[in-house]
Amino acid sequence: MASVARARPRPAWPIVAGQELRDLWLGGRGLPLSLAFSALLSILSYLVATNRSLNFLEQHESVNLTLQVAIAVGAMLTLLAAADALSGERERGTLETLLLTPVSRLELTIGKLLGALTLWVAALLITMPYIWFLGRGIGIVGDALAVGALVGSLLAVFLASLGLLVSVFAGSNRVSLSLSLLVLLALFAPTQFPAGAQQGWAGELLQRLNPLTAGEHYVGKIVVDRHPWSDDVSWLASPLVAAVVFGLAALVAGARFIRLDGGPPG
Amino acid sequence: MTVVANGVRKEYGPVVAVEDLTFTARPGEILGVLGPNGAGKTTAIRVLTTILAPTRGTFSVAGVPHARPAEIRRRIGVLPESAGYPGRQTGDEYLRYHARLYGRNRTEAAEATRALLGEVGLHERRRSLISTYSRGMRQRLGIARALINDPQVVFLDEPTLGLDPAGQREVLGLVGRIANERGATVLLSTHLLAEVEEACSRVLILNRGRVAAEGTVAEIARRAAAPRSARLRVPPEWMEEALRALAGAPEVATAARADGQPGSIAVRLLEGHESLNGGIGALATAGVPLLAFELEGARLNDAFLAMTGTR
Numbered sequence: 001m002a003s004v005a006r007a008r009p010r011p012a013w014p015i016v017a018g019q020e021l022r023d024l025w026l027g028g029r030g031l032p033l034s035l036a037f038s039a040l041l042s043i044l045s046y047l048v049a050t051n052r053s054l055n056f057l058e059q060h061e062s063v064n065l066t067l068q069v070a071i072a073v074g075a076m077l078t079l080l081a082a083a084d085a086l087s088g089e090r091e092r093g094t095l096e097t098l099l100l101t102p103v104s105r106l107e108l109t110i111g112k113l114l115g116a117l118t119l120w121v122a123a124l125l126i127t128m129p130y131i132w133f134l135g136r137g138i139g140i141v142g143d144a145l146a147v148g149a150l151v152g153s154l155l156a157v158f159l160a161s162l163g164l165l166v167s168v169f170a171g172s173n174r175v176s177l178s179l180s181l182l183v184l185l186a187l188f189a190p191t192q193f194p195a196g197a198q199q200g201w202a203g204e205l206l207q208r209l210n211p212l213t214a215g216e217h218y219v220g221k222i223v224v225d226r227h228p229w230s231d232d233v234s235w236l237a238s239p240l241v242a243a244v245v246f247g248l249a250a251l252v253a254g255a256r257f258i259r260l261d262g263g264p265p266g
Numbered sequence: 267m268t269v270v271a272n273g274v275r276k277e278y279g280p281v282v283a284v285e286d287l288t289f290t291a292r293p294g295e296i297l298g299v300l301g302p303n304g305a306g307k308t309t310a311i312r313v314l315t316t317i318l319a320p321t322r323g324t325f326s327v328a329g330v331p332h333a334r335p336a337e338i339r340r341r342i343g344v345l346p347e348s349a350g351y352p353g354r355q356t357g358d359e360y361l362r363y364h365a366r367l368y369g370r371n372r373t374e375a376a377e378a379t380r381a382l383l384g385e386v387g388l389h390e391r392r393r394s395l396i397s398t399y400s401r402g403m404r405q406r407l408g409i410a411r412a413l414i415n416d417p418q419v420v421f422l423d424e425p426t427l428g429l430d431p432a433g434q435r436e437v438l439g440l441v442g443r444i445a446n447e448r449g450a451t452v453l454l455s456t457h458l459l460a461e462v463e464e465a466c467s468r469v470l471i472l473n474r475g476r477v478a479a480e481g482t483v484a485e486i487a488r489r490a491a492a493p494r495s496a497r498l499r500v501p502p503e504w505m506e507e508a509l510r511a512l513a514g515a516p517e518v519a520t521a522a523r524a525d526g527q528p529g530s531i532a533v534r535l536l537e538g539h540e541s542l543n544g545g546i547g548a549l550a551t552a553g554v555p556l557l558a559f560e561l562e563g564a565r566l567n568d569a570f571l572a573m574t575g576t577r
Contacts, residue, residue, distance in 0.1 A: 015366045027354045093350025097411065099317055101367040102340040260317055 013107040013114070020115025024081065033077055034122050037070075044069055045130045063135040064223040067127070067148045068216045072188070074123030075155040075212075079180050082116035082163030086258060087176035096260055109254025113164055113247075120156035124149055140223060147222045147229070151215040154239040158211055159184070161246035168253045171262035187212045208235065211242040268293050268419050268451040269314065274323035276306075276313050276475075283309040285475040287323065291419070291453060291468075296445045298466035298483075299455040302574050306475040307455045308347050311421050314453075315344045328418040340368070343412030345405070347423035347455075353397030357388050357407050360396060361414060368415040382410040386440060402433035409440055419451045420444055426458055434458065438465050459567045469566065471573050478573040486569045495534045496542045499558035500549070502529040511552040515545035529557065 024030040048062040089095035098108060128145060135141040163180045170176035190198070190206055190213050197203055207213040218235040221227045269291035276284040284306040291297045301307045312318040314325060316335035325332045328341035352360065358379055365375035383389045386406040391399065399407065405425055412420055422441060426434040438461050445452050456462060462469060463483050471479040471486065479486050500508045505523065508531060512521035517539035524532035533545065542561060549556055562568060 010369070012367055012369075015363070019363050022359075023352065023354065092352070093346075093348050094352055096317060096346045097344075097349055097364070098367075100315060100339055100342075100344045100346070101364065102336045102369075103367050104336065260312070 011107060012101075012103040013110040016103065016108055016111025017114040020085075020111055021118055024115055024118065029081070030119060030122065033080075033119065034126060037073060037077065037123055038126050040073060041066065041070060041127060041130045045134060049134065058224075059135070059138050060140060060224045060226075063131055063140055063144050064220055066130055066134055067144055067219060067223060070123060070127040070130070071148055071152040071155060071216065071219065072212070074120050074127070074152055075159045076184060077119040077123060078116045078156045079159040079163040079184055080177065081119050082113065082160040083167050083170075083176045083180040084173060085112040085116060085164055086167040086254075087170040087173045087262065088167075090171070090260070090262055091173045095258075099258070099260065104255065105258045106251060106255035108258065109164065109168075109251055112254075113160055113250065116160045116163065117156055120152060120160075124152060140226075144223050147219050151219050151236070151239060154236070154243045155211060155215050157243040158239065158246050161243070161250035164250040165246065165253055168250070168257055169262055191216075209238055211239040215239040267291065268329070269297075269325070269327050269453065271310075271314065271325040272323055274310070274313060274325055275321045276309050276318060277321045283475055284313065284472075287313075287472075287475075287477060289470050289477060289480050291451050293418075293451055294445055294449050295467045296441060296452040296454055296465055298462035298469040299453055299472065300457075300459070300462060300469060300570055301472035301478075304474075305472040305574070307472055308423055309475075310472065311344075311347075311423050311453065311455060315339070315342060315421055340415065341418045343415060343417035343420045343450075345408045345412045345420075345422045345425050347427070349408050351396045351399075351404055351407065353395060355396055356393050357383060357396060357399070357403075357410075358392040360407065361410055364411050365414045378414055382413055385413075385443075386410045387436070402429050402436065405429065405433070405437055406440065409437070409444075413444065413448070416448075417450055419453070421453045421455075423455045424457070425454070426456060426461070434461065441465060459570055463566045471570060473574045479569070483566050486573075487566050489569060489573075494540060495532065495562045496545075497524060497558075497560050497562060498531045498533065498549075498556060499527060500529050500531065500554050500556060504554045505529060505531070507552055508549060508554045511548040511554060512545050515542075515548045517542060517544050521545075 044066055048065055051062070086095065089098065127148065131144050131148070132141050135144055162183060166180050167176045170179065187210055190210055198207060207217055214235045214237070218232055221232040221235070222229060267290045271287050271289050274284060274287035275282065287310055299307050299310070309318065313320050314327060316332070316338050320332065327338045330337045330341060332338070361379040361382060362375045365378045366372070370378060383392045386409055388403060388406055388410070391403065396404065396407065409422070409425065412422070425437050425441070429437060441452055441454060442465055444450050454462070454466060466483065468480070468482050469486050470477060479489060498508070509521055512518050512531065512533060517535050519534045519536045521531055521533045524530040533542065535542065546556065546559065
């Protein structure tokens with residue numbers, strides 16, 4: 001008679017996360033995306049460095065611009081990876097075999113979330129030499145990298161959780177990716193408003209409520225205006241709240257609603 | 267009993283996919299689950315394997331009630347009907363990952379993987395990417411994955427689908443070994459009735475979500491609905507004599523030349539008759555040599571067609 005598999009003695013989420021890392025970075029999309037990200041930063045750095053030599057862009061602003069692009073694109077990569085995490089498995093027919101294991105859906109969700117977040121870690125590592133190059137000699141590199149890591153991590157957790165949340169319910173990968181990108185575009189939209197619309201109490205409220213604009217505003221205050229970290233810390237409220245709320249929502253939805261065919265809860 | 271289902275019902279909105287599913291499976295037996303497309307086989311397996319929650323009813327697998335799904339999953343192995351495989355992983359990586367999800371450490375996972383890949387004949391290709399595997403190899407890999415936790419009950423949903431005859435034979439050989447050597451109960455969903463007759467100790471026929479029949483192959487075949495028919499073969503030069511003799515037999519409705527082999531006769535029995543003893547006696551009396559005889563309606567195939575209303 002076959003024996004019963006022994007009770008699982010250790011948590012499974014590190015195993016799921018480890019496999020996600022291998023799938024992402026060994027032959028997966030991790031390396032091409034990181035190369036594309038690196039190419040983007042190279043082009044951007046070249047342009048801002050050239051502008052600086054022509055005195056069009058002050059050095060602090062060069063660092064700020066590069067850092068903000070790195071944060072936005074790096075966080076967006078985590079969104080894309082997370083949006084594919086469950087709906088992709090569903091579409092490739094591999095979700096059922098995962099759901100058939102004794103691993104809880106919560107651990108599955110944690111593993112997938114951590115796997116997606118490694119894209120942000122890679123983006124941050126890639127960004128470091130560019131910031132060092134652009135900010136050398138003005139004593140800004142340490143602060144820029146630290147605030148970039150803080151704000152970028154909050155936004156990455158927020159966006160990865162958002163992508164995962166959509167992926168829990170999306171019946172297809174196409175729906176998951178397009179819905180996630182639509183939300184991302186909506187979040188970026190206020191940055192394209194005319195300068196007048198971004199000022200005044202309504203403009204500031206909108207900027208503060210939007211985690212992306214609030215986070216990038218805070219980065220600007222530290223890097224360009226050289227404010228102490230504590231002066232504008234209220235601008236971190238919405239990125240922090242978004243990261244916590246969406247992070248918890250993704251974990252709860254993952255634990256309770258991951259189903260073979262997706263679809264709304266009920 | 268390793269699987270006990272009691273009045274299980276599964277609804278998708280207004281659609282009832284499985285209705286009053288009640289059956290048992292014993293340790294070490296291979297239970298064939300048969301049914302036409304849409305009969306509810308896959309839904310029934312998904313409910314029993316805890317992928318779907320039942321709308322009503324109860325069941326237990328390996329002695330664990332359905333209210334404890336994680337514990338059931340620890341004791342079962344499943345090959346889903348349309349299982350996908352990560353093409354960028356090797357067979358070895360794939361199995362080791364699943365072994366670890368069942369709580370094995372790295373060393374145990376590697377050992378279990380090596381043994382199972384050997385058992386399903388994939389040891390040589392263990393380092394190849396799954397994307398390079400044939401369909402038959404993927405099915406064997408899927409069966410190996412279903413066995414990675416040394417399960418008490420194995421659910422195989424259409425494991426031979428899309429395989430050539432050689433592949434089908436290999437997979438069915440594996441199924442037999444799972445029951446005989448590992449002592450696991452196997453629930454085998456398939457369309458291949460001949461293989462079910464050969465491999466399964468008992469059969470469960472589903473039709474429109476309900477159990478149409480349950481029992482051994484012989485029991486179910488006996489229950490096949492009338493009308494029955496028979497096919498005989500006599501030497502061609504004895505054809506006229508044979509037809510005359512059969513026409514006088516008490517249970518024969520009609521006897522006529524059949525298409526195909528020379529000397530072949532198709533006989534249809536009268537309502538209420540289940541044998542051709544009188545006809546065979548008449549042939550013997552007339553001195554007609556009987557080369558071949560088959561009573562149709564006594565096979566699983568006939569029972570299946572009759573019970574599922576597809577005849």
